[in-house]
Amino acid sequence: MIFSFDLLINAVISGILIGAFYAAVTAGVSLSFGILDIVNIAHPAFIILGSYIAYIINAQLGLDPILASIIVTPAFYALGAGIYQIYYASFERRGQESLRGLAFFFGLLFITEVSLVLYFGVDYRYVEAAYIGPTWHFGAIDIPLRILVPCVVSLLLIGALQLFLARTFVGRAIMAVAQDQLALKLMAVDPIRIKRIAFGISIATASIAGAFLIVIQPVEPSVGREYIGRVFAICVLGGMGSLPGTLVAAMLIGIVESVTSTFYGPSWAPAVSFGFLLLTLAVRPAGLLGR
Amino acid sequence: MSAMLHVDGLGKRFGGFVALEGISLSVAAGERLGLIGPNGSGKSTLVNCICGTLRNEAGTVRFDGEPLDGDTAHERTRRGLARTFQLPRPFVSLSLADNLRIPLMYAVAARGGAHLSTSEIAERCVHLLREVGLERKAKRLPRELTQVEMRKLELARAMAAAPKLLIADESMAGLTHSEVEEILTLLNRLNEQGVTVILIEHIMRAVMSFSQRLVVLVSGRKIADGDPKEVMRDPEVERAYLGQ
């Protein structure tokens, strides 16, 4: 291992760019877990689903993958709303969401992943776009466009989400539903409907994040598994449901992973983000009463 | 009479919110203490801090002569401090008898090396259920109980821990007149057996008839401590209740 300042700078910048992408991936979980307290462990599977759909549209119609994913978001929204309805009827209403809810999403994760394997096989798939390939050079710094473009669009996506949550009625209702369902009911707003909308949005973001993913790297069905822990690590680190916090946490993890990967090899990278998660959980006061 | 419970300068914050500040009070052995205050005044927080469910940032708690600081909730129960919960928290998958078995197996049996045989435990379960009038439902599950029966189970479970001091946290909320009388009778009988009782309630006639001494909590501070009738005549207490 040769320590070089150039390597370090590139690693850090790469980490920041990837971090923005991680934030987009995590945004959905910030909504479902951070705000709604639903442990949707299958979220990465939906992202991979988004990747494959972007792939199909890109391969068949030649459309830009990110654009394609945006077009498909209503379908993902409907999927999310439907899943929440089932989740609510089966678990939340009965008060059994902890074990059985987790198992439900675990099952969904498997069904999604294996279905993709059966339909597409385990070969890596990739998309074609004008910005995949070229790299911009600024002196010693290399910025591949295929990472920069998703990074920028990620930031736009997160910004739009944040505005939605802070400024619109539905958005604020979503923030409120986590804290005080009774108050919402008194305002003649159905908390279940709000949660359904929120979960729908959560899965809709997976569609777009999936396009980002397949732009950045080739995808095959089991790639999602790497993201399970990463996504929850960022969500917890970022303060559970705070989008700005998620962004900062995501970049932090991105940088640490990138630097580790550059100087110690990529096989150590998973341990880094998951180690971070363990550390966060150990330090965070999420005990029995959340003192 | 020596102090069974001695709280000194207890303080608790939740982030920026001060739930309790400078709470000091003493409860003598065998005493019947009433604790009242408007909603949100910190009564349950105080109970949680005394019992170890929450950790207080300031002040100390001494129980039966020993400091409790640092002890976990279950250690405090083993020392003889028992409490009921405002909203009953029975073990839903266990029968009533088994619910009572738990404190007998874990709190009483662990005390000073005492070892209760299974038949002794079973006997005490039946006895306790009889005391609260639930012995015919011994094999039933908590979900099959009425409101007042749930509260009786909650009390019976606290009694099963053979406490020296019992904190009854709003055991009578939502009950009818006669149901309140039933609970009061239970608590009085317990006190006659030598158990110190702290009664936290909103039902004033119950508090007045039961308590030998009354403590009033408002916005996390103790504003009165003394004879119940005198305390109720205190203008500050009047303001706290009527002015709300």
Added chain:
Amino acid sequence: MRAGLFLIICLLVAAVVFAAAFALGNDYYFFAGYVVLQYVVLATAWNILGGYCGYVNFGSAAFFALGAYSAVAVHRFHPLPIPLLVLVGGVVSGLVGFGMGYLTLRLRGAFFAIATLALAVVLQTLVVNWGYVGGSRGAYIIRPEAIAPFGSYIRYLFLIMLLLAVGAIFVARMIERSRLGYGFATIRDDELAAEACGVPTLKLKLIATTISGGLMGMAGAPLPYYIGFLQPSSAFGLDYAVNSIAMPLIGGTTSWVGPLIGAVLLGSLQQIATVTISSAVNLLIVGFVLVGFVIVAPNGIIGLVHKYLQHQPDDLVGRRHVSVDSPGSTT
């Protein structure tokens, strides 16, 4: 039924199973049966922490794989008979279970589950980077051809796993009917109230994670001999994690019977599917069955049987029906 009698009955059943496999003549049944028995141990072990205490462990694969890898490590150092390796696997995974518990048991339910997942990945990364046991390249273990008096080696492995399964079930049942089991139930039902009743919840949870982890490690120890080539990606595979959760949930989490039923049913189903269709469809089936059961029959097969026999509503989580000294207690 007293413990001794139960053990004798289990051993008798095990003897019958072993004899039946012999009678079928084909070694394939030993190979398939080994996997099913392995899942009996895994599911029973998982259920001790997950079903009895209510703490969901997503990292079962890690404990299982650690058992396998400690067997490899010891084997590289100096070959030992498998029963000893099983003990080693149990101790190693038990210690790791204790450590994991110490780090994570103060966390609220969902956080605990996520932490177990994180820990599993960290452990996997450590093993992948540990050259001594082969790292990502994998490790070969030569399985002896035969061993007296069983004939082929697989029959010996089958017997070991059979005995482990009996052991796991026995341990689970002992726990269920003991003071420990009651304590576990209170942790599952209401941890706060449990503490208020004098239950040392942290200590009990640590016991649960240690026993659970240890049993999983014991199930993993013979694995290198079974498959001959051990790779981190397969040993730490998510399939072990999902199966050890799915089987108790499908069978029923309230007693030792559930994981057994779930493992036998689902395990056999998967073996049949692997042979007749494909191993990917195998996992698809698990996913669907898991989701289906969790929605429709939350208390698993045990719950369905109760509902059918007693015409009671099925929506009670973790319904216990055994009292330690009530007259006429069954099972």
